[in-house]
Amino acid sequence: MKKIYPGKPYPLGATYNGKGVNFALYADNATGVELCLFDADDERKDPEVRITLTERTHQVWHCYLPDIAPGQLYGYRVHGPYEPQNGHRFNANKVLIDPYAKAISGTINWHDSLFGYELGHEAEDLSFSESDSAPFIPKAVVVDQAFDWGDDQPPRTPYHQTIIYETHVKGFTQQHPDIPDEIRGTYAAIGHPACIKYLTQLGVTAIELMPVHHFVADRHLVEKGLTNYWGYNTVGFFAPDIRYAGKVENGLQVQEFKQMVKELHKAGIEVILDVVYNHTGEGNHMGPTLSLKGIDNSSYYRLVDDDKRYYKDYTGTGNTLNAMLPNVLRYIMDSLRYWITEMHIDGFRFDLAATLARELHEVNRLSGFFDIIYQDPIISQVKLIAEPWDIGEGGYQVGNFPAGWGEWNGKFRDCIRDYWIGADSMLGEFGQRFTGSPDLYQDDYRKPTASINFVTAHDGFTLNDLVSYNEKHNEANGEDNNDGESHNRSWNCGAEGPTDDQEVIRLRNRQKRNLLTTLFLSQGVPMLVAGDEFGRTQHGNNNAYCQDNEISWLNWAEADESLLAFTQRLIALRKNHPVFRRRQWFRGKPVKGKGPEDIAWFLPEGGEMEDHNWDHDFARSLGIYLNGLGLHSIDAYGEHIKDDNFYIMFNAHHEAIEYTLPGVLAHKTWQIVLDTNNDEVLEQTLNKDEKISVEGRSVVVLRNKLFNE
Numbered sequence: 001m002k003k004i005y006p007g008k009p010y011p012l013g014a015t016y017n018g019k020g021v022n023f024a025l026y027a028d029n030a031t032g033v034e035l036c037l038f039d040a041d042d043e044r045k046d047p048e049v050r051i052t053l054t055e056r057t058h059q060v061w062h063c064y065l066p067d068i069a070p071g072q073l074y075g076y077r078v079h080g081p082y083e084p085q086n087g088h089r090f091n092a093n094k095v096l097i098d099p100y101a102k103a104i105s106g107t108i109n110w111h112d113s114l115f116g117y118e119l120g121h122e123a124e125d126l127s128f129s130e131s132d133s134a135p136f137i138p139k140a141v142v143v144d145q146a147f148d149w150g151d152d153q154p155p156r157t158p159y160h161q162t163i164i165y166e167t168h169v170k171g172f173t174q175q176h177p178d179i180p181d182e183i184r185g186t187y188a189a190i191g192h193p194a195c196i197k198y199l200t201q202l203g204v205t206a207i208e209l210m211p212v213h214h215f216v217a218d219r220h221l222v223e224k225g226l227t228n229y230w231g232y233n234t235v236g237f238f239a240p241d242i243r244y245a246g247k248v249e250n251g252l253q254v255q256e257f258k259q260m261v262k263e264l265h266k267a268g269i270e271v272i273l274d275v276v277y278n279h280t281g282e283g284n285h286m287g288p289t290l291s292l293k294g295i296d297n298s299s300y301y302r303l304v305d306d307d308k309r310y311y312k313d314y315t316g317t318g319n320t321l322n323a324m325l326p327n328v329l330r331y332i333m334d335s336l337r338y339w340i341t342e343m344h345i346d347g348f349r350f351d352l353a354a355t356l357a358r359e360l361h362e363v364n365r366l367s368g369f370f371d372i373i374y375q376d377p378i379i380s381q382v383k384l385i386a387e388p389w390d391i392g393e394g395g396y397q398v399g400n401f402p403a404g405w406g407e408w409n410g411k412f413r414d415c416i417r418d419y420w421i422g423a424d425s426m427l428g429e430f431g432q433r434f435t436g437s438p439d440l441y442q443d444d445y446r447k448p449t450a451s452i453n454f455v456t457a458h459d460g461f462t463l464n465d466l467v468s469y470n471e472k473h474n475e476a477n478g479e480d481n482n483d484g485e486s487h488n489r490s491w492n493c494g495a496e497g498p499t500d501d502q503e504v505i506r507l508r509n510r511q512k513r514n515l516l517t518t519l520f521l522s523q524g525v526p527m528l529v530a531g532d533e534f535g536r537t538q539h540g541n542n543n544a545y546c547q548d549n550e551i552s553w554l555n556w557a558e559a560d561e562s563l564l565a566f567t568q569r570l571i572a573l574r575k576n577h578p579v580f581r582r583r584q585w586f587r588g589k590p591v592k593g594k595g596p597e598d599i600a601w602f603l604p605e606g607g608e609m610e611d612h613n614w615d616h617d618f619a620r621s622l623g624i625y626l627n628g629l630g631l632h633s634i635d636a637y638g639e640h641i642k643d644d645n646f647y648i649m650f651n652a653h654h655e656a657i658e659y660t661l662p663g664v665l666a667h668k669t670w671q672i673v674l675d676t677n678n679d680e681v682l683e684q685t686l687n688k689d690e691k692i693s694v695e696g697r698s699v700v701v702l703r704n705k706l707f708n709e
Helices: 169-173 193-202 253-266 292-299 326-341 353-357 368-375 410-420 427-434 438-444 501-521 561-576
Strands: 013-016 020-026 032-038 048-052 055-057 060-066 073-079 164-167 206-209 213-215 234-240 270-275 347-350 383-386 406-408 451-453 525-529 599-602 621-626 645-651 657-659 671-675 692-694 698-704
Touching (some): 020 073, 270 326, 501 525
Parallel strands (some): 164 206
Antiparallel strands (some): 032 073, 055 060, 657 692
8 A cells, every 4th residue: 555645624535536535534423443445356355455544634534545546445444432322333343334435336235244233132232243244235436526418408497397207217117118128227228218208208307216325225125035125225325326227337327327317408307316314224223334323323313312322213214314413414415416516416305304304303494404405506506395294293394394495295195186086175175286285385485386296106006006996905015014004095986986897997097087187287396106197006005115026117018008198198288388387376366266367266057166165065076267368477588478278177076067167258269178088189169158068077178279389
């Protein structure tokens, strides 16, 4: 080993400058740090060179090594007290993954040595393990960040024009017939022309990738022949997971990921990452020692105040990162900035985001986390989307995130589902959800686009299964079907539902179209789950987090082409007509039919909705007039936006209802442009004063054409 230089404390991680590498690690309570270099090409198993770091600036240990090149494998051994009861779990027998690693060489090879204590010892985690974990833990990789981005530019799609497609790198591409076998399931597959062609023809503007930060497959799952397929178990907040890389040597997964982003950007598609900054894959006090736990446990995790042996768990995973600490906030912000500046990511969806807002115990929307993001000139300019809940007390925070944030609107999901199964007293809330949930967002200077609308997500039934199964079928998960949501609401609608098998199938198909239509014609930002557009099934599994197989992968061979074509037309309808994607709130209150100029609400017989109509237990049908000339919206260049008029007839009743156009609208020329009871293309012109029969549990959309397309 050549001369070791002091190096610099920042930036943290391993930074290659063309001549050598600077290494820097934050470990406040450590008494010593060893940098461990591994030679991947040596025939011996993980030969290791240890370098004792003597330079410490404040809480950061650092050095500079000349002639170290990209591809170098490394880790750390950190010395300090092993006192779990005081929050300290230092154990230099464990090689630790650099929290700032830009690439990680492989996946965990589960072994007892990966735990800081002796498994099976009567003292449990208070015991001390002397086993060396080096042969079983993947190593951090020094990477060269150089990449030819060319003229890559972020699409910067405005929120009101955004359509999000939630998908999984492997699940989306593993069985795609037009993807070469050798790259299926990889970043390269997502960036392949066949995938991009599909996404652009579908009409989505952004893909939201389920976690791609390097994650851990839980030991108990691996031992059962399962895995953590979803990836919500991060150990590397800077490293794209190697599982989704076609080229894995020398950290090339970083280059592959960048190329994927570049190709998507060329097609005008944004890339949003689902990120998990609320916890890590090290679990609770009985979990493994892989990174932060051994580097400086008490400087990263939220520990129980009166017994620091244990972790506060607001996530259901065993631990919670302590976002109140400055070094943890810096860690998260450095990661976010890295993905924006180096990887050209366009936005983030924050898993269990309420956890990041917890100051002391209560959720505090003015926490340091949000303050820092608000003032950050880089992070504040990308799309920021919260999953606005966690499992802790007071953790359901839909509607309570700050301006500038979008939120997964769980109330939209629940309301729209309840409406279409015929629940009582739904019209009032339905009106709120259809208009962007002003009851949740309008009073906080937020716009309808704060509402990320969805009816399904990765977590739960697929759209097809939602309307097809009354009970979950999670038997393959190995938990005796006890995991996941306990039951599903009946989509056959009980005694009012059909009994003929063919009619049941027709109803289910119609309900899929109903849910999709409501999603894409509502104000806010729609999110579609991959495969819902063509009837993907998980055969009733509503918690497929551990199924890296045909249960979770999209089955392209069995795609419902009719439903796909319907969804494409529906998305095109939204994209072509700004009346469905307003930037501003409607001027009239959505629950009062007093004839506001931009929206009006009517009974099926044509009279305006009055206050008492909204709360009638059995009212399940209404008509909504959207005035395209009343958009009251100015585009970025000062042009007044105008559109056609639309009249939407919703009928969640089990029988057909005859709708009469309101008198103020009857003189206009109307065409039927969509009918969820008929998945064919419609351009049927109505006769004057013609009544419209709307089939039970269906939607009919009329268009009064004012402008040529």
